[in-house]
Amino acid sequence: MPAEKSSLHIRNKHRHPYDFDQLISCVPELKQYVFTNAYSTVTINFSIPKAVKLLNKALLQNFYRIQDWDIPEDNLCPPIPGRADYVHYIADLLAEYRNTIPEGASVKGLDIGTGANLVYPLIAYHEYGWKMTGTDINESSLANAREILEHNPHLSSAVQLKYQSESDYVFRNIIGTEDRFMFTMCNPPFHDSEEAAIKGNIRKTKNLGKPKSRKPLFNFGGQQSELWCEGGELAFVKRMINESTLYSSQVLWFTSLISKKDNLPQLTALLKNIQAVDFKIIDMAQGQKISRILAWTFIPEEERKNWLL
Incomplete structure (x- = not known):
């Protein structure tokens, strides 16, 4: 029996090994991708995009009551346990x-x-x-997100979608004058070019034991806006930090995932420069992947407890 994934947050539903019999009962098509590896562990081949997507579909249905979840083949298919960790650490922050x-x-x-x-x-x-608001600069991505909501009517009053019409901005066009949010969250584009994204994927698929192919195949998918942008993660989060000053009284905690630890010194120096009242670095881990959340606020400590009450 595989050990509990103790690196995940204590409230994360995915700390225990997957019950594939239960997951297959949710999504029968998943069965063809499930096998027992050399370590006698029941698993899937994570280098196969279809297998990853079906696993996600089963996890979302089994643990989160989400029906008929699906995404286009060229969109990012995120690992659910790591995404859940981010949500739980924000809960701790609040x-x-x-x-x-x-x-x-x-x-x-x-x-x-x-x-x-x-x-x-x-x-x-x-x-x-x-109550959540999801934003994106890709209209087709938002169209698919709307389809997910249509298949899950219990979410109609809980999740709102907004199109970001100007890719140079993060919060402008999204946060209105009357809006107040307890938190923002973001998984920023990591790479600074398509070439860098492809090289990164080649390294990842090699680690998963999959032979290289002439055509790059992203096992977790991803479009340009999801995987890379000019300047990569560092430039994107810097832009987010600078823009956050314009909405300093409307958000309790701004947060972002930071994949590259070497980016933290520049980002924390910028937070000090713009006079953020407080910032925190929250470590996260999923297996061998180490990440962290950078959170910052302009709200004084004595005001945070009653903020929005």
């Missing part, structure tokens, strides 16, 4: 100055770059009842 985690529709969150998969809002609503 609970820091309270006795309990704030739950329900009074907690409003903003997911920057929600993509076609809509995973963060789906998990955030199911786990804590939060």
Whole structure:
């Protein structure tokens, strides 16, 4: 029996090994991709995009009551356990100055770059009842996200989608003058070019034991806006930090995933320069993958407990 995934957040539903019999009962098509490896562990081949997508579909149905989840083949198919971790660590952040985690529709969150998969809002609503807004610069991605919502009418009042019409901006066009959010979240594009994204995927598929092919095949999918942008993760988050100053009184905590640890010194120096009241670096881990959340606020500590109440 595989060990519990102790690196995941204590409230993460995916700390225990997958029950593939249960998952296959949710999505029968998954069965053809399930096998027992050389270590006697029941698993799937994570280098096969179709297998990863079907696993996600089963996980979302089994654990989060999401029906008929699907995404186009060329869109990012995120690993569900890691996405759930981000949501749970945000819950801890919001609970820091309270006795309990704030739950329900009074907690409003903003997911920057929600993509076609809509995973963060789906998990955030199911786990804590939060009201979420998902944004994206890709209209086709948002169209697919709307289809997911149409298949899940219980989410109609819980999840809103907004199109970002100007790719140079993060919060402009999205946060209105009357809007207030307890948090923002983002999984920024990591690479600075398509070439870098392809090289990164070749390294990843090699680690998964899959032979190289002439045509790059992203096992977790991904379009340009999801995987790379000019300047990569560092430039994107710098832009987000600078723009956050314009909405300093409307958001309790701004947050972003940071995949590359070497980016933190420049980002924290920028936060000090723009006079953020506080910032935190929250470590996360999923297997061998190490990541962290960078969170910052302009709200004084004594005001945070009663913020939005």
